[in-house]
Amino acid sequence: MKLKYLGTGAAEGVPAVFCNCEVCQTARKEGGRNIRTRSQALINDDLLIDFPPDTYMHYLTYNFNLHGITELLVTHSHTDHFYAIEFEMRQEGLAHPTPEKMRIYCNKESEKKFYELLPSKFDADKYFEIIYAAPFVPIKIKDYTVVPLLANHDKSEECLIFLISQGSKTILYGNDTGFFPEETMDYLEKNNVYINLLSLDCTMQSRSEGTNHMGLMDNVEMRRRLEKIKAVDENTIFIANHFSHNGGWNYEKMAEEAAKVGFLTTYDGMEVEI
Ligand SMILES: [Zn+2]
Ligand SMILES: [Zn+2]
Ligand SMILES: [Zn+2]
Known part of the structure; x- marks a missing residue:
C-alpha cells in the first residue's frame, strides 16, 4: 500500500494565511519543505482522505x-479537511x-455541512453518495477494509481517524486527534490490531x-501506549504529520527532533510504501 501526503499543514497552512511570525517568515523565505498546504492524503491512486481547500x-x-x-x-467537518463548496464542480x-458518483464516508456533521454549503439548485445526490462512517464498524471499499475510529478532537462532532487495511498491511491515519480515546484503544486491543504504519497528529x-x-x-x-497493547512494535513505521506554525519549528528542526525519537516528519508530496 502506498500513502502519499498531498498536504501536511493544519487549518491555516504554513506559512499561515494571515501570519507574519518567525516560522512563517522563514517558510516564505526558504520555501521547499517548509511550505505546508492543508492536510490531505491519497492511498495508492484510488482512496482519498479529506478534501481541503x-x-x-x-x-x-x-x-x-x-x-x-x-x-x-x-x-471531520473542519474546513481544512472538508471544503464542501468545491463539490459543485463535479457536475455535468x-x-x-460526467464523473461517476463519488462516495463520501463521513460523520453526521460533515453530511450536514455538505448539504448546507452547496447551493440548493445543485443536485448533489446525482453526483455524490454520503455514507455515514459509524465508529468501529468496518467498511469494505474496493479491496480495502476501513475502520473509522474515534478521534479526540472537536467534541461537538464525532471526529474520526481511519484504520485502513489492504491484504496483510495496515495504516492508521491519525489526525486531527489528541491522545486516542479509551474506546479507540479498546477496539485496537480487543481486535488484536497490528499497525504497519502509524501516522500521528503533531x-x-x-x-x-x-x-x-x-505535539x-x-x-x-x-x-x-500502543506498544503496551501490541498494536505497534519496532517494525512499525512512525510518522508525525499535520503541523502548525504555532508549534514553533520549521521543517528542518522538526525533522531533526523527530528523528531523535524515531519518527519520520512529513512534507507535502512525501510518499511511503508498506
Ligand atoms: Zn486539521
Ligand atoms: Zn505564523
Ligand atoms: Zn480539526
Whole structure:
C-alpha cells in the first residue's frame, strides 16, 4: 500500500494565511519543505482522505486523476479537511465526461455541512453518495477494509481517524486527534490490531497538548501506549504529520527532533510504501 501526503499543514497552512511570525517568515523565505498546504492524503491512486481547500492545488502539483476517484474518507467537518463548496464542480457541464458518483464516508456533521454549503439548485445526490462512517464498524471499499475510529478532537462532532487495511498491511491515519480515546484503544486491543504504519497528529510540535491535537512528545507517549497493547512494535513505521506554525519549528528542526525519537516528519508530496 502506498500513502502519499498531498498536504501536511493544519487549518491555516504554513506559512499561515494571515501570519507574519518567525516560522512563517522563514517558510516564505526558504520555501521547499517548509511550505505546508492543508492536510490531505491519497492511498495508492484510488482512496482519498479529506478534501481541503488546497485539493485543487494538490491535483495540479501531483497530477492525480481526481475525475476517476470515487472514494473519499472524511475525518471531520473542519474546513481544512472538508471544503464542501468545491463539490459543485463535479457536475455535468463542468466535468467531462460526467464523473461517476463519488462516495463520501463521513460523520453526521460533515453530511450536514455538505448539504448546507452547496447551493440548493445543485443536485448533489446525482453526483455524490454520503455514507455515514459509524465508529468501529468496518467498511469494505474496493479491496480495502476501513475502520473509522474515534478521534479526540472537536467534541461537538464525532471526529474520526481511519484504520485502513489492504491484504496483510495496515495504516492508521491519525489526525486531527489528541491522545486516542479509551474506546479507540479498546477496539485496537480487543481486535488484536497490528499497525504497519502509524501516522500521528503533531500539530503542536515542540509543545504538548494531547486533548485536541498532539505535539512530538505526545506522539512518543501515544506510541508507548500502543506498544503496551501490541498494536505497534519496532517494525512499525512512525510518522508525525499535520503541523502548525504555532508549534514553533520549521521543517528542518522538526525533522531533526523527530528523528531523535524515531519518527519520520512529513512534507507535502512525501510518499511511503508498506
Ligand atoms: Zn486539521
Ligand atoms: Zn505564523
Ligand atoms: Zn480539526
